[in-house]
Every structure is written in C-alpha cells, then in structure tokens.
Amino acid sequence: MQLTFDNRFIRELPGDPEPRNFIRQVEGAAWSKVSPTPVRAPRLLAHSKEMADRLGFSADEVASDAFAEVFAGNRLLPGMEPFASNYGGHQFGHWAGQLGDGRAISLGEAVNAEGERWELQLKGAGQTPYSRGADGRAVLRSSIREFLCSEAMHHLGVPTTRALSLVGTGETVERDMFYDGHPQMEPGAVVCRVAPSFIRFGTFELPASRGDTALLRSLVDFTIDRDFPHLRDMPAGEARDASWFGEVCERTARLMAEWMRVGFVHGVMNTDNLSILGLTIDYGPYGWIDNYDPDWTPNTTDAQRRRYRFGQQPQVAYWNLGRLAGALSPLFGGVEPLQEGLQRFVEAYTFAERDAIARKLGLAECRDGDVALMETLRSLLARAEVDMTLFFRGLMDVDPVSPDLAPMAPAFYDPEKRDADAGACAAWLAQLAARWADDPLGVDERRERMRLANPRYVLRNYLAQQAIDRAHEGDLAGVHELLDVMRRPYDDQPGREAYAARRPDWARQKAGCSMLSCSS
Numbered sequence: 001m002q003l004t005f006d007n008r009f010i011r012e013l014p015g016d017p018e019p020r021n022f023i024r025q026v027e028g029a030a031w032s033k034v035s036p037t038p039v040r041a042p043r044l045l046a047h048s049k050e051m052a053d054r055l056g057f058s059a060d061e062v063a064s065d066a067f068a069e070v071f072a073g074n075r076l077l078p079g080m081e082p083f084a085s086n087y088g089g090h091q092f093g094h095w096a097g098q099l100g101d102g103r104a105i106s107l108g109e110a111v112n113a114e115g116e117r118w119e120l121q122l123k124g125a126g127q128t129p130y131s132r133g134a135d136g137r138a139v140l141r142s143s144i145r146e147f148l149c150s151e152a153m154h155h156l157g158v159p160t161t162r163a164l165s166l167v168g169t170g171e172t173v174e175r176d177m178f179y180d181g182h183p184q185m186e187p188g189a190v191v192c193r194v195a196p197s198f199i200r201f202g203t204f205e206l207p208a209s210r211g212d213t214a215l216l217r218s219l220v221d222f223t224i225d226r227d228f229p230h231l232r233d234m235p236a237g238e239a240r241d242a243s244w245f246g247e248v249c250e251r252t253a254r255l256m257a258e259w260m261r262v263g264f265v266h267g268v269m270n271t272d273n274l275s276i277l278g279l280t281i282d283y284g285p286y287g288w289i290d291n292y293d294p295d296w297t298p299n300t301t302d303a304q305r306r307r308y309r310f311g312q313q314p315q316v317a318y319w320n321l322g323r324l325a326g327a328l329s330p331l332f333g334g335v336e337p338l339q340e341g342l343q344r345f346v347e348a349y350t351f352a353e354r355d356a357i358a359r360k361l362g363l364a365e366c367r368d369g370d371v372a373l374m375e376t377l378r379s380l381l382a383r384a385e386v387d388m389t390l391f392f393r394g395l396m397d398v399d400p401v402s403p404d405l406a407p408m409a410p411a412f413y414d415p416e417k418r419d420a421d422a423g424a425c426a427a428w429l430a431q432l433a434a435r436w437a438d439d440p441l442g443v444d445e446r447r448e449r450m451r452l453a454n455p456r457y458v459l460r461n462y463l464a465q466q467a468i469d470r471a472h473e474g475d476l477a478g479v480h481e482l483l484d485v486m487r488r489p490y491d492d493q494p495g496r497e498a499y500a501a502r503r504p505d506w507a508r509q510k511a512g513c514s515m516l517s518c519s520s
Helices: 008-012 049-055 059-063 065-070 140-156 201-209 213-227 238-262 310-331 336-361 368-383 388-395 406-411 415-420 422-437 443-451 461-472 477-485
Strands: 031-033 043-047 083-085 088-091 094-098 104-111 117-123 162-175 184-195
Touching: 008 031, 008 083, 008 104, 008 213, 043 049, 043 059, 043 065, 043 477, 049 140, 049 162, 059 065, 088 201, 094 201, 140 162, 140 184, 140 461, 140 477, 201 213, 201 310, 213 238, 213 310, 238 310, 238 336, 310 336, 336 368, 336 388, 336 443, 368 422, 388 406, 415 422, 461 477
Parallel strands: none
Antiparallel strands: 031 083, 043 162, 083 104, 088 094, 104 117, 117 184, 162 184
16 A cells, blocks of 8 residues: 655644644744554445545455555554644634644645545544644544545536545544533544644634745745745735635635535635635534525534524625735735735625536526526425425426426425415526526526536435445445445436435434534
C-alpha cells in the first residue's frame, strides 16, 4: 500500500514551534504538528470505492488490516506528516476567536497518478492543540452521517469534500446527544475525509484578527498558487488578489444554488465551515428538506434564531463572504475590489438560481416570469405541506396537454391542506403547461432535463438514522445499501422505492430524524 505525498501546506507555511500536544493559543502559525491517537481495535466498516480507485488503492489493499490501521490513525504510511490546521471563525454571527482542527488531523497531501492533489484528513483521530477541552473523538452515528453525505452530495453533482473510509475504533465515546445532562457511552469511529484543500474562510480571519498581516499575506499567496493555479500567471498584487476573492465569491454562489436545488440544509454555516474552494465542508447537523419549509433548520442549537434555516442560506453565505472580505482588507488599498467581489456573488447566484429554475421546471431558459412562477410554487409547497423532492420529481410526469396533480399525489403530507390548496395548485400547473407550450424543448428533451435536475433519492435524515440504528446493532448492511442507492440519485432503481418515499409520520419527532445537535 503506497501513496505519493507532496505536503505543501506544512512545507511552505509557518508551523507551530511547540512540539508538545496540549491545548493552547497558537500564534504566527498555520498548523501544528500532531499525531493521531491510536485506537484499540480498528475495523473497516465502509468505504467509497470511487474514492479508493481515485487514490489508487486496490480492492485487496482496502480489505487489508493495514488499511484499517492507517485510516484509524494507528500507523502512518511513508510520506505522511500529520498536522492540525489553525483557523478561527464567526459562529452564529459572533467572532469566536481561535478554533482550529479540534478533532481532525490531516495525514498529508497525496498526489495520484493523474496528478490530482488530495488531502487526507482523519476526523475523530484524537486531541490536538485546538480541541478546546474536548476529547478529539467522534461517535459512530455522526461518522456514518458524514461518510454517507459526503458521497451522496458528490453523486448529486454538488461540490463537496469526499469520504474515503469509515473505520470503527473498538472503543466507546461519551456524548450528551441532547445537551440535557444525560450523557451516554457510544461506539467510536473515524472518517477519512478527502479534499483538494480544507482551507476555509476562518483560515484568513484568524491572522487578520490578530493583526498578523505577514501570515495573512503568506496564506493568500499559498492558496492562490496551490489551489487556484489558473491565477498564477497574473502578477502578484492587488489585481490578482481581487480576481481570487471574486472567484471565491462566485464558487460560493454556485454552491448555494446547488444546495437550494436539491433541498440540502447545512445547519451550521459558521465561517470556519465554508470552504475557500466552494465545496460543501464539515457535515454536522445537516438535513434535507422533506416538506418544503424555508424556515426549517436541522440544528437544535439554531432552533430559536434559525439563522441557518434553509431559505436563508444564500444570504448567510453572502454575510460570511463579507467577513472574509473584512479579513482580507489589510491587503487592499481600498474596499472597491472587495465590493466588486461581493457583487460577483450576487450576479453568480442570480444566474445559477435562474439556471436551476429552468432545469427544475423543464424549460430551455428562465425568463423573468418563470422566476415569479417558481416563487408562487414555493409559497404553495410551504402552505400545503408538500414534499419538495417528490413534487419536483413527479412534475416531469405531468401530461403537458391535460395537466393534473396525480403524479405529485405522493408528495402531500396532509390531506386537508392538500384539498384546501388543490385549486391553487391546479391553477399553477395550468400556468406551467402554458409555459411549456411556449418553450422550444420537446417532451422527451424536457423530461430528461427535469430528471437530471430533480433527484429521485436524497439522504433524508430518517433514512440515515435507520442505517445508524442498524449499525449500532452490528448490522452495517443499511449503510452499504444506502451508499449504493445514493450513487445513482437521478435514476429510478426498481426494488428500492422505499428509499424514495416521503418521511413517515413516526420520523417527525424521532431523535436523529428531524433535528440534530452539534454533539457528535
């Protein structure tokens, strides 16, 4: 088992001179050297075949004891130089100071046969200088959720970090899942997360907050050179920095549009949880919209203010980019280049949202009237308690000549609300049919366009919880089948209709099936 490593992050950026691993403020450094804490009995529970293939692992290597040992943190491969990153962030709108990788330890930057750079990071691998009093471990339930969602989002076509493996530790971890003073011992696990970069907005915020412009400058130069190579040819200076920031804004905008398209709610959009590459990063108390509700948040910590609710995600992303702009401002002579970057977010999001509207409704292009048509539909979906995924998937089966609501019948949760709004829904459908008649797409072309924009399968919270419950009993078949279903989210999969059903009534309030805490 061999990987080629080129660990540029720790080679080119200043590191923490303190070799001991204890909790502290780390200044003037982008990272701290730290080794994973070995676990008692590592066992591979699941892996992503796609990611393993991309890294060059054979099936025999994945099945070996050595693979489980490496990706539990018990042994290192040649070239691995483990470290934890130093960063800060705004959490729930307030500056939180130094945060850093409190339970994530990067093993190094692997370069595969195609020249792709993949940073391998173990989540749940033990304490670091940034653990802030926590144990640095992760439990099985949250690890399953992160593992599954990383791969599900990839197959949906949403930019995301990936997951290579899920390894059980053979140890237990104490967690108070509900923050109610009743902690329990739970099985532990480690996820190997994979991404071209784990640099986030908060990476730049921390040195800026400390007035460390030299480190801030180094971080920007490094990020552009390693992660935005197409900007390398620009002369170093304000123009290049502005182009880079503008691209970060555009990537973030496109990511938000994709979240909204598939009904994903991140749940904890702190600035330390937004990737500089525009990837979905840090899967914690996330969720998928079942009945369409723009005010829904999956995070119990966010239950009162609902800062990170589904409908507000684009606005939060813009706010977070404003914090990043503030951190970068010492590198600019004025605010105009940063303001232009933020405007690029607005324009890119508007374009991406209109593109998503056209694809979801089966139109060749999105006209101004189509935006209004979608807004009307969203109001109806919320009022009538309609399942977002099922409604849009059913929409592609509507007869454009004689439109009716029959294909969307499974999407309605409440018969009384359905009946109360049946007339309004039918009127809306007639408007859409009229718009189809004025659109150049043929029936088959329109249907395929809608199929590829509206998933049949998404990782609903209750599906993940069912797999978690089985795993806690020692049965991992639910994890493996759910992973396989999510590999083809836009295809009908005969025999797997249960994975496409709307949320059952029993899951409305069940722990893990509606809202989740940050405890993991």
